[in-house]
Amino acid sequence: MNYITKNKEAWEEAFERATAWGNDIEKRLAKEEYPFIEKVLVDELVNYDFTDKKIAQFCCNNGRELLSIMNFGADSGVGFDIAENMVDFANQTAQNLGINCSFVATNILEIDQKYYNSFDYIFITIGALTWFEDLLPFFRKVSQCLKEGGRLIINECHPVTNMLGANGEEQYDQETPNILIYSYFKDDAWIENDGMGYMNGENYESKTFYSYSHTFTEIINAICQNGMSINKLMEFDYDISEMFSNLNNRGIPLSYILISQKV
Numbered sequence: 001m002n003y004i005t006k007n008k009e010a011w012e013e014a015f016e017r018a019t020a021w022g023n024d025i026e027k028r029l030a031k032e033e034y035p036f037i038e039k040v041l042v043d044e045l046v047n048y049d050f051t052d053k054k055i056a057q058f059c060c061n062n063g064r065e066l067l068s069i070m071n072f073g074a075d076s077g078v079g080f081d082i083a084e085n086m087v088d089f090a091n092q093t094a095q096n097l098g099i100n101c102s103f104v105a106t107n108i109l110e111i112d113q114k115y116y117n118s119f120d121y122i123f124i125t126i127g128a129l130t131w132f133e134d135l136l137p138f139f140r141k142v143s144q145c146l147k148e149g150g151r152l153i154i155n156e157c158h159p160v161t162n163m164l165g166a167n168g169e170e171q172y173d174q175e176t177p178n179i180l181i182y183s184y185f186k187d188d189a190w191i192e193n194d195g196m197g198y199m200n201g202e203n204y205e206s207k208t209f210y211s212y213s214h215t216f217t218e219i220i221n222a223i224c225q226n227g228m229s230i231n232k233l234m235e236f237d238y239d240i241s242e243m244f245s246n247l248n249n250r251g252i253p254l255s256y257i258l259i260s261q262k263v
C-alpha cells in the first residue's frame with residue numbers, strides 16, 4: 001500500500017470521528033459573505049472578475065472553502081479530494097445550498113483527463129501541498145486542468161513552519177517556541193498517528209498519516225517546470241494552520257499567497 005492510500009484511510013477515519021466538523025457551513029454561508037477564507041485572500045480575490053468563470057479546488061476537504069469562494073460570482077466549481085466521505089458531505093451541502101458546485105473523490109495525481117483545460121482558477125489552501133512527496137506531478141495536474149491563461153491561487157502554510165516544533169513534540173520548548181528544530185531541507189516523511197485534531201479537537205491513536213516538507217525552491221520550480229509563471233508572492237507573519245498562532249506578528253514567515261498563471 002503506498003502512502004497516498006494510507007493517507008486516504010487516515011483522512012476518512014478523521015472525518016468519520018469529526019462529527020461536528022462542517023456543521024456550521026450552511027449557517028455561516030447564509031450569514032457571512034466569505035467565511036472560511038483568510039481575509040488577505042479575500043482582499044486579493046476582490047481584484048478578479050469571476051463572471052462566467054469555472055473554478056476548482058484541489059484537496060478541498062468538506063467543501064467549505066470552495067463553497068465560500070463561489071460567492072465571488074463564478075459560474076461553477078469542482079472540488080477534488082481523496083476522502084470519499086468528505087466528498088459525499090460536500091456534494092450534499094452544495095445541493096442543500098443550491099450552489100453550482102460538484103465534488104469528486106480522487107487522488108489529485110489521478111484526476112481524470114476529462115477535467116483537462118477546464119478551469120479559469122484553481123485554488124490550493126492551508127495544508128494541501130504537504131500530502132504530496134513530489135510536487136512535480138502535483139503541479140503537472142494543476143497545469144493540465146487549467147485553461148491557457150488560467151490562474152493558480154495558493155494560500156498555504158509557509159515552508160518555514162516545517163522547521164518549528166509543536167506542542168507535544170519531543171524537542172518543543174514552551175519557553176522558546178520560535179526555536180527552529182527541524183531542517184528546512186527535511187526530505188523524509190513526517191509519520192504521525194495522533195489524529196487530525198484540528199477537525200475534532202481530540203488526539204487519538206489514528207491510522208498513519210504521511211506528509212512532507214517542501215522548500216520554496218521546490219514549490220516554485222515545480223510550478224515553473226509545468227508551464228506556469230509566477231505573478232505574485234506575498235508572505236505573512238501570521239499562522240493559518242492553528243498550530244503556531246502564538247508566533248503571530250513576531251517577524252517569522254508563517255503563511256503566504258502565491259499567484260501563478262498557465263502560459
Ligand SMILES: C[S@@+](CC[C@H](N)C(=O)[O-])C[C@H]1O[C@@H](n2cnc3c(N)ncnc32)[C@H](O)[C@@H]1O
Pocket residue numbers: 004007011058059060061062063064065080081082083086106107108109125126127128131
Ligand atoms: C488539511 S486538509 C485541507 C483543508 C482545507 N484547506 C480546509 O481548511 O478545509 C487536506 C486535505 O487533503 C486531502 N488529501 C490528502 N491527500 C490527497 C490526495 N493524494 N489527493 C486528494 N486529496 C488529498 C485530505 O483528504 C484532506 O481533506
